Amino acid sequence: MKTISIDFDGTLTDIPEALAxxxxxxxxxxxxxIVITRRYETEENQAKVYRHIVDNKIAVDRVxxxxxxxxxxxxxxxxxxxxxxxxxxPESITRTMPxxxxxxxxxxxxxxx
Ligand SMILES: [Mg+2]
Numbered sequence: 750m751k752t753i754s755i756d757f758d759g760t761l762t763d764i765p766e767a768l769a770x771x772x773x774x775x776x777x778x779x780x781x782x783i784v785i786t787r788r789y790e791t792e793e794n795q796a797k798v799y800r801h802i803v804d805n806k807i808a809v810d811r812v813x814x815x816x817x818x819x820x821x822x823x824x825x826x827x828x829x830x831x832x833x834x835x836x837x838x839p840e841s842i843t844r845t846m847p848x849x850x851x852x853x854x855x856x857x858x859x860x861x862x
Contacts, residue, residue, distance in 0.1 A: 750779050750780055750781065751775075751780045751781070751832040751833055752780070752781040752782075752783060752829060752830060752831050752832050752833075753775055753780055753781065753782050753783070753831070753832065753833045753834075753835065754783050754784070754785045754820065754824065754829075754831040754833070754834050754835065754836070755768055755772070755782065755783070755784050755785075755809075755835045755836075756784070756785065756786065756834075756835060756836035756837060756838070756841075757784055757785075757786035757788065757798055757801075758786065758787075758788070758837075759837035759838065760835060760836055760837045761784060761801065761802075761805075761807065762801065763837070765801065765805035765807065766805070768807060768835070769805050769806055769807045769808075772807050772808045772809065773808050776808045781810050782808060782809055782810055783809065783810050783811045783812070783813060783824075783829060783831070784798065784802065784809050784811075784812045784813070785812075785813045785815055785820045785823065785824055785829075785831070786798060786812070786813070786814055786815065787815050787816070787820070787841050788814055788815075788816070789814060789816040789817075789854075789857075789858075790814035790816065791858065793858065794814065794858075795812075795814075798812055798814075799812070811827075811829075813827055813829065815841075817845065818845060819841065819842060819843050819844050819845045820834075820836075820841055820842045820843075821842050821843055822845065
């Protein structure tokens with residue numbers, strides 16, 4: 750059994766039909782599928798991510814909002830050990846981003862709406 754992480758922005762948002770098929774296939778073979786996003790865990794982001802997952806019927810075991818953490822760290826903090834990553838920005842898996850300034854955070858939250 751493998752754990753497969755699928756990124757959200759630029760990945761699940763861009764090819765949802767293909768990844769829905771992949772996720773269903775992986776799940777049917779007993780693998781875990783999780784979404785790990787660098788988005789912050791705000792109500793808006795939760796609504797947007799979960800809406801996309803439901804609308805596109807993507808079989809997902811859990812969603813992890815990494816925020817400023819690198820995805821590998823965020824995953825391990827919630828007890829996930831990812832075997833395979835599907836991500837348009839692979840550097841986000843291992844690279845921790847600096848915390849945004851308040852202005853950057855406001856801009857980011859507007860952009861992600
Ligand atoms: Mg991405």
